[in-house]
Amino acid sequence: MKKQITYLIIVLVAVLTSVAFYMNISHKNKEKLLDRIPVSKPHQHVSSNGKVIEHIHRQITPPVVNVKTTDNETEISKHPILRIWENLDLTTIRRKYQPYTVSEIMDKWEEKYINFEYPPYDNIAQHRLAQLEKYWPKEKWLQHLMDLGHPLHDVSSYKLASDLQGQSLFIYKRDYDNPTTRSDTLDAFNLPIDATWQEVEDLNIKFNIVARIKKLRAKEADPSVYGGVTNLQGVFTPFSPNTVYVHVSDDKPLSTFTGVMLSEQQKEDLRIYGVAPKGVTVVYTDKDGNPLPADERPRFFERRMAVLEAAEKHIEQMIVDHDAIFKTLSEQPQKETQKEQTVPSHQSQPNRSVIPEFEDTKRRSVIPMQKRNIPPEMLPPIPPSRANIQQWFEILQELHGGELPKDLRVLQEVVNELEAIRRVGEKKLPPRGTPPVRRPPDPVAPPPQ
Numbered sequence: 001m002k003k004q005i006t007y008l009i010i011v012l013v014a015v016l017t018s019v020a021f022y023m024n025i026s027h028k029n030k031e032k033l034l035d036r037i038p039v040s041k042p043h044q045h046v047s048s049n050g051k052v053i054e055h056i057h058r059q060i061t062p063p064v065v066n067v068k069t070t071d072n073e074t075e076i077s078k079h080p081i082l083r084i085w086e087n088l089d090l091t092t093i094r095r096k097y098q099p100y101t102v103s104e105i106m107d108k109w110e111e112k113y114i115n116f117e118y119p120p121y122d123n124i125a126q127h128r129l130a131q132l133e134k135y136w137p138k139e140k141w142l143q144h145l146m147d148l149g150h151p152l153h154d155v156s157s158y159k160l161a162s163d164l165q166g167q168s169l170f171i172y173k174r175d176y177d178n179p180t181t182r183s184d185t186l187d188a189f190n191l192p193i194d195a196t197w198q199e200v201e202d203l204n205i206k207f208n209i210v211a212r213i214k215k216l217r218a219k220e221a222d223p224s225v226y227g228g229v230t231n232l233q234g235v236f237t238p239f240s241p242n243t244v245y246v247h248v249s250d251d252k253p254l255s256t257f258t259g260v261m262l263s264e265q266q267k268e269d270l271r272i273y274g275v276a277p278k279g280v281t282v283v284y285t286d287k288d289g290n291p292l293p294a295d296e297r298p299r300f301f302e303r304r305m306a307v308l309e310a311a312e313k314h315i316e317q318m319i320v321d322h323d324a325i326f327k328t329l330s331e332q333p334q335k336e337t338q339k340e341q342t343v344p345s346h347q348s349q350p351n352r353s354v355i356p357e358f359e360d361t362k363r364r365s366v367i368p369m370q371k372r373n374i375p376p377e378m379l380p381p382i383p384p385s386r387a388n389i390q391q392w393f394e395i396l397q398e399l400h401g402g403e404l405p406k407d408l409r410v411l412q413e414v415v416n417e418l419e420a421i422r423r424v425g426e427k428k429l430p431p432r433g434t435p436p437v438r439r440p441p442d443p444v445a446p447p448p449q
């Protein structure tokens with residue numbers, strides 16, 4: 001009874017550690033801000049001389065973001081996990097982590113494992129165990145794992161090895177044999193579409209061996225490590241007290257947090273501003289989990305400010321475009337000539353002319369003049385300062401009869417969100433050019449009297 005309680009405690013600790021790990025991984029995947037802005041729909045203006053025009057806003061040009069290039073792992077024929085496994089010292093592993101024979105292991109832990117995993121031992125449990133025995137007899141399965149270097153030195157490692165058998169049959173083989181889920185299974189392992197089931201199972205076993213060995217060695221090197229996770233590149237991320245591993249994507253609004261639990265506000269501060277919570281050690285990693293140099297602190301703030309600058313330039317250009325609409329049309333004669341039709345698709349329509357970003361149509365008296373008539377003198381000779389971008393939207397609102405089209409409304413929402421980020425950044429981030437705060441030198445002891 002005492003041994004069963006000990007076994008139960010060990011398993012519960014392992015489960016809780018796994019649960020804590022999954023809870024501590026957070027993905028923040030938002031759409032790109034500029035993707036929210038819908039395509040402009042044709043709308044109408046009335047010039048000062050009473051001409052009705054149809055106008056379509058030009059699309060905003062997103063800023064160019066420099067994306068770091070990395071070696072393409074797909075060009076390497078052998079899977080990273082297989083390369084790492086081939087370099088393991090199996091002789092040392094067997095001497096250190098395999099102190100028992102398969103027969104001794106079965107005698108020590110099999111009955112406890114069955115009683116814990118399959119209570120009560122009913123028909124369903126018997127059927128499941130019979131399927132496992134038919135697929136891979138337990139003794140042969142354990143021997144196969146030991147031959148490949150799987151640690152089997154305590155009850156928790158025995159549970160992992162036994163669970164791996166059920167995982168292989170009831171999850172991965174099931175999904176591999178199903179044509180609708182096979183490609184997803186192969187993608188999950190980064191295997192080619194023509195990979196065989198034997199290759200999938202072999203990779204899964206060796207992945208678990210690599211992960212287990214890395215975790216054991218990390219804990220031996222640092223007893224404060226209480227867990228960790230290994231990715232398919234073979235990089236192990238240890239779980240240490242008050243430590244969080246952060247990956248900020250280069251080319252998409254995605255960030256991943258692994259380790260100590262953080263609040264949503266703390267994640268936001270790290271993601272956007274690169275500000276670490278007090279008392280928490282932050283380790284930035286690349287997409288494969290490798291730690292970045294200590295001076296690299298990727299964040300979204302500069303990218304957001306680049307989007308804000310692009311939005312400001314776009315709004316300024318919109319005002320210039322509308323200015324051109326009214327000035328150009330006020331100078332046009334009532335009858336257009338064939339030479340003025342600059343777009344080939346309109347050559348067969350002599351009564352219409354096309355100006356960049358808008359179309360001139362026949363005069364329509366049904367549109368209220370006071371609703372759409374914006375004479376050129378209402379436009380300021382010099383665009384407003386970008387320090388008060390809301391003035392620009394007020395002008396655009398006047399230019400559209402007192403109501404912004406949907407694309408401009410969404411653009412205004414995006415700009416407001418970016419402006420809020422900028423204002424918070426001014427408080428959280430040190431001014432540019434400010435040297436980092438350093439610890440003052442220790443006072444020099446006075447010379448002895």
